[in-house]
Amino acid sequence: MPADLPENDPWRGLRRSTPARIGLGRTGDAMPLNAVLDFQLAHARARDAVHTPLDADALVAGLEGLPHLQVRSRAPDRGTYLRRPDLGRRLDPACLELLPQGGWDAVFVLADGLSATAVQHHAVPLLHAVLKKLPNWRIAPVVIASQSRVALGDEIGGALGATLCAILIGERPGLSVADSLGVYLTYGPRQGRRDSERNCISNIHPSGGLTYEMAATKLAWLMTEARQRRLTGVDLKDDAAALPAGPPVAEIEG
């Protein structure tokens, strides 16, 4: 809420009830310049989140010595990535040999998705929080993936021979939040898995979204259940009522 609203602002009460841009005022037919600039800044931040490349070195520094490796999809650049979601779902063939086949319980993939900013800010703290809750799991090297859609985790998990793949990925930025992180969990990852075979935790960010601790609790619960029941997707979601409440689950992207 802008600081310079008059004392008798009739929207005072109602403004608290919605994040929508209500009661902006006008000059003639037009929006006041302040409101225009607020909007432009929000849009600029959202676009920067989409187009800023993932800083893999910064992510690696945050991993504090955890084994890791880097891969990329078949989309060579951002423009192609946005036009061709199919390429963002497939691994660059040159990256396949980097992935060590092993008896991993789970692999964590940190992927740029549609907001590298979200991954840059939130993926590493969330990863550390969830790893603390998974003692005695055989965890594959952390995979950092660029120009990646959700389904790239299927090919990565499949090549590693991992039982579960959890991909931490940037969600499509809105004007109010440009750095929202999502997690998609897939049991038995392999190319061709459907979105209905995944579980999703969305809206992980500090502006009124899920905290790292809440998200880590949910994710560890889902991973434990998925391993025991040997599945993810719609059938697992039915039991999730016992979980702490969070914002509504967004639609699966890409």
Place this chain on the structure above:
Amino acid sequence: MGRYASDFRGERHIFRDLADLLAKASPPRSGDELAGLAAESDAQRVAARAVLADLPLTRFLEEPLIPYEEDEVTRLIHDTHDTAAFAPVRHLTVGGLRDWLLSYEATSEALAALAPGLTPEMVAAVSKLMRNQDLISVGSRCRVVTAFRSTIGLPGRLSTRLQPNHPTDDLRGIAAATLDGLLYGTGDAVIGINPATDNVPNCIALLEMLDGLRERHDIPTQTCVLTHVTNALRIMERSAPVDLVFQSIAGTEAANAGFGVSLSVLREAHEAALALKRGTIGQNVMYFETGQGAALSADAHHGLDQQTVETRAYAVARAFSPLLVNTVVGFIGPEYLYDGKQIIRAGLEDHCCAKLLGVPMGVDVCYTNHAEADQDDMDSLMTLLVVAGTSFIITVPGADDVMLNYQSGSFHDALYLRSVLGRRAAPEFEAWLERMDMTDRSGRIRQLAPQHGAMKRLLAHEDSNFAG
């Protein structure tokens, strides 16, 4: 399904079949490239247009793009084709139709009489031979008038959907956004919410709140909660106040199945809504949304380019005499429409093609943050669309939809468009604005001071109504 070949200005081009010819003739867009259907070069695109121009319109009646036996939308198109209405243009080629549509003979009356004689494929084909200017010119001549509590589509009018969405469906927050919009004179097409939680009890709570607000202030408009048609059926069984039944639709049976609907369930909902008899001046009770890319994203496009398959959705719409239809043109994402140029072209195509088929088309002038588009592109598109006579546009507070996370039109945009292009709200709604003392002598929406009567009546009442 013969091949189509041409020697166009010294170059030989071959097209596999009618669907391939239509796809190759389409202006470039990312969705057709994603589907592997787009022209391989700009020269091939123009050659395809030359072949298309010489094609007789009757070819589209002889050669369905999706087999009659396989697809109920094809059956609907062919079974309801009005041969008497088609007679005046029966002898024409696609190029001949383009020329006729732009001639002075193509008056509003002639176009309205022709609409039942045209099929979506003929209309999609001719649009591929039209520049943006032609789409605007022809669109502006089409008159499609519908009514419920207000009249949509009259000459010189521009209606608006007021879309007061909220990320958690907070009733007070939705009421606040609704009042904000009413104070800009928007909402004469519909006050319509996309619910964040799509279940029956929540939708009923939203409907009752909107209906109460509408009744309290005696607003001559209609309300709608945009939930799935099967939810709407259950909501009507529970006697909740349903004005309009909403559904997203597409141009093939398989794509509609992806939305969880069929023609029979739409028919059932249409009849149920008619039986409520809630309209005061008209009985158009359906509201549909469409958008290029919907069929491809459901993998149900049958090899058709996205604009042709989109146009088939308008045949579904017109079978149910809707009050409102809008394309969500920039919403589906850059993999279908990449940038401002593609979104603008598609918005004009969707509007013109729907109107030629007799569908009351409006447009959600919008974009997402991963598309190469911004407010300047939307300013261009909305201005062009109002010149083209769009039935309505969608408006949200400050152009920012905080639930669906995309940018649509703003309440201010409605003021701008009505001012600069001299358009007015629906007549019933305009009279209400006058009664509420919200317009000045020239018909402009006043900038109300907090102590103004209308402001107090609307705001203070609703604020206390939802207090605590």
